[in-house]
Amino acid sequence: MRTRLIHLINPKTDSLTTRPIYFNRALYSPLAGLLAVAACIPKDQYQVVLTDENIETIDFDLKADLVGISAMTSYVNRGYEVADQFRAKGVPVVMGGVHPSFMPREALEHADAVVVGEVELVIDKLLDDLRQGTMRGTYKSEKLHPMVGLQMPRYDLLKKSRYVNRTFVQTSRGCHQGCTFCAEPLMNGLKFRYRPVDEVIHEMENCGARTISVNDADFFGTPERPKEVMRALKGRGIQWQAGVTSKLANDDSMLELAAESGCTMLSIGFESISRETLKSVHKHVNRPENFQALVEKVHSYGIMVFGLFMFGFDGDTTSVFDDTVNFNVTAGYDACAYSVLTPYPGTLTWYEMKKAGRIVSFDWTMYDQGHVVYRPGGMSADELRIGQNSAYMGFYSTQSIASRFPVRGKRHRAQWMIYNLFMRKASRTEHIDSIAPATAEPSLAPMPPILPVKREWRAAVLEAADGAGPHMM
Structure with a gap:
C-alpha cells in the first residue's frame, strides 16, 4: 500500500528577511511553525514533504493525501491560490497560521478545513477525519496547550543551506x-x-x-x-x-x-x-x-x-x-x-x-x-x-x-x-513604489481566536465584528 503523504507549504513571502540575498540564502527561515506541525504528524503513518516557496518551487503534481498551508496576512492570497490549485486536482487542503486563525470563514472559501490557533491538541482529530473522508470546517481546541511534552520540530525537513538563521x-x-x-x-x-x-x-x-x-x-x-x-x-x-x-x-x-x-x-x-x-x-x-x-x-x-x-x-x-x-x-x-x-x-x-x-x-x-x-x-x-x-x-x-x-x-x-x-x-530590493490602491471592504469579518481580556476592548471587538458582517467564534 502506498505510503500516505502530507505536503506542508509556506507560500512565497518576499519580505526583507525571507528573500534570498547573499549566497542564495535568506536571513531568516519562516518555517518554525510548519516544522512544529510536522512533528505532530505520526512518522509511521505519513511521509511529510516541506516546501518553502521563498527558496523553491511548489510541485503541484506531487501525489499528496493532504496539503497543509500556513500563512500570515501579507501572503495569505498566495496561499489561497496554492490551495485552489491543489483542490482543483482533488487534493484536500487544510490551512492554518495567523491569518486563517483570525479569518477562518474567509479561508474556508479556499480550503476544506482550517486550524484556528494551536495545532497540537486538534491534529489527531483532523487526521482521523482525513482518513474517514470527513475532514472539513474549523478545528479549534477548547483549551490552550500546557507546553509540556511538545514533540521535537522536524528539523530534518529543513533545507539548512538556504538560511542564515534556520x-x-x-x-x-x-x-x-x-x-x-x-x-x-x-x-x-x-x-x-x-x-x-x-x-x-x-x-x-x-x-x-x-x-x-x-x-x-x-x-x-x-x-x-x-x-x-x-x-x-x-x-x-x-x-x-x-x-x-x-x-x-x-x-x-x-x-x-x-x-x-x-x-x-x-x-x-x-x-x-x-x-x-x-x-x-x-x-x-x-x-x-x-x-x-x-x-x-x-x-x-x-x-x-x-x-x-x-x-x-x-x-x-x-x-x-x-x-x-x-x-x-x-x-x-x-x-x-x-x-x-x-x-x-x-x-x-x-x-x-x-x-x-x-x-x-x-x-x-x-x-x-x-x-x-x-x-x-x-x-x-x-x-x-x-x-x-x-x-x-x-x-x-x-x-x-x-x-x-x-x-x-x-x-x-x-x-x-x-x-x-x-x-x-x-x-534596496524592495518593490514598493506607492501606497496600496483602495479596494472594497471584505464581506467577512475577523474574529480573534482569543477575545481581549479588558471588557471595553472585548465589547468593541464584538460590536465591530457584528457590524462588519458574518463571523465565526
Whole structure:
C-alpha cells in the first residue's frame, strides 16, 4: 500500500528577511511553525514533504493525501491560490497560521478545513477525519496547550543551506504586553505558558545547530524564568539570540546571565521614540528617555541590539523619520528594522481604524508593513511610504555602517556585518513604489481566536465584528 503523504507549504513571502540575498540564502527561515506541525504528524503513518516557496518551487503534481498551508496576512492570497490549485486536482487542503486563525470563514472559501490557533491538541482529530473522508470546517481546541511534552520540530525537513538563521526554539507562548497593533495576545494569550527547562535544553542540544534563535514573543517576559533557561545553557557552547521587551533587558543580572550563556543579540521592540505615541498603543513598558542608555548597557555585555521601530502612528509627523534614524545612529544601534504601522485584521488597531473609516485597502497582499493601507493621522500616505524608505537608506548608508561598526568591545563582528549587509541589500530590493490602491471592504469579518481580556476592548471587538458582517467564534 502506498505510503500516505502530507505536503506542508509556506507560500512565497518576499519580505526583507525571507528573500534570498547573499549566497542564495535568506536571513531568516519562516518555517518554525510548519516544522512544529510536522512533528505532530505520526512518522509511521505519513511521509511529510516541506516546501518553502521563498527558496523553491511548489510541485503541484506531487501525489499528496493532504496539503497543509500556513500563512500570515501579507501572503495569505498566495496561499489561497496554492490551495485552489491543489483542490482543483482533488487534493484536500487544510490551512492554518495567523491569518486563517483570525479569518477562518474567509479561508474556508479556499480550503476544506482550517486550524484556528494551536495545532497540537486538534491534529489527531483532523487526521482521523482525513482518513474517514470527513475532514472539513474549523478545528479549534477548547483549551490552550500546557507546553509540556511538545514533540521535537522536524528539523530534518529543513533545507539548512538556504538560511542564515534556520533554527528557532520556542520556550514559551504568550505575552504580557497588550499592544493594540499586535496579534500575539489574541492568538496565544496574555499569560505566559512555559515549556519545562529540560525539554527546552534537550531540543537545543539535539536540533543540529549551535546557533539558535529563541522563538518567543518576549523571552525576558518575567524576571526568573529566562534565568532558569540561561543557567541551564551555560557552558554548552550554544550561541543564541532572542526577542525581548525593554524593561527586563535593562536588568544587569539578566544581561550578565545572557552573556555567560551565549547570547549574541537581542531584538527589542522599541517601536517609537515618542512616549506619548507609545502610551497611545499601550506599549507602556518602553521609556524613550532610557533607550540610549539601554543600548549602551547591552553593548557593555558584548551583546548586539536589533531595534524594531514603527512609523505611521497618529502622533507621527514627517519629522519622525530623520529624528528616529539620527537617534538610532547616535545611540549606536547595531541593526534596525522600520515598519509601517499595519492594522492587521482582528487586532485592536484594526477595529479602531475600521470603525473610524480609515482603512483604505483590504488587499491582504499589501499588509506587508511596507505598503500604506490606511489614512495616516499626521502625514499623507505617500509621505509615510517615502519616509520609511528614507529611514532604511539613511540607517544603512555606507557612512552610517562605518560609524556604527563595533571597533571595540566583545560584540560578534562577523554577525554584525552579516546583518547590516543583508538588511542594506534587502531594503534596496524592495518593490514598493506607492501606497496600496483602495479596494472594497471584505464581506467577512475577523474574529480573534482569543477575545481581549479588558471588557471595553472585548465589547468593541464584538460590536465591530457584528457590524462588519458574518463571523465565526
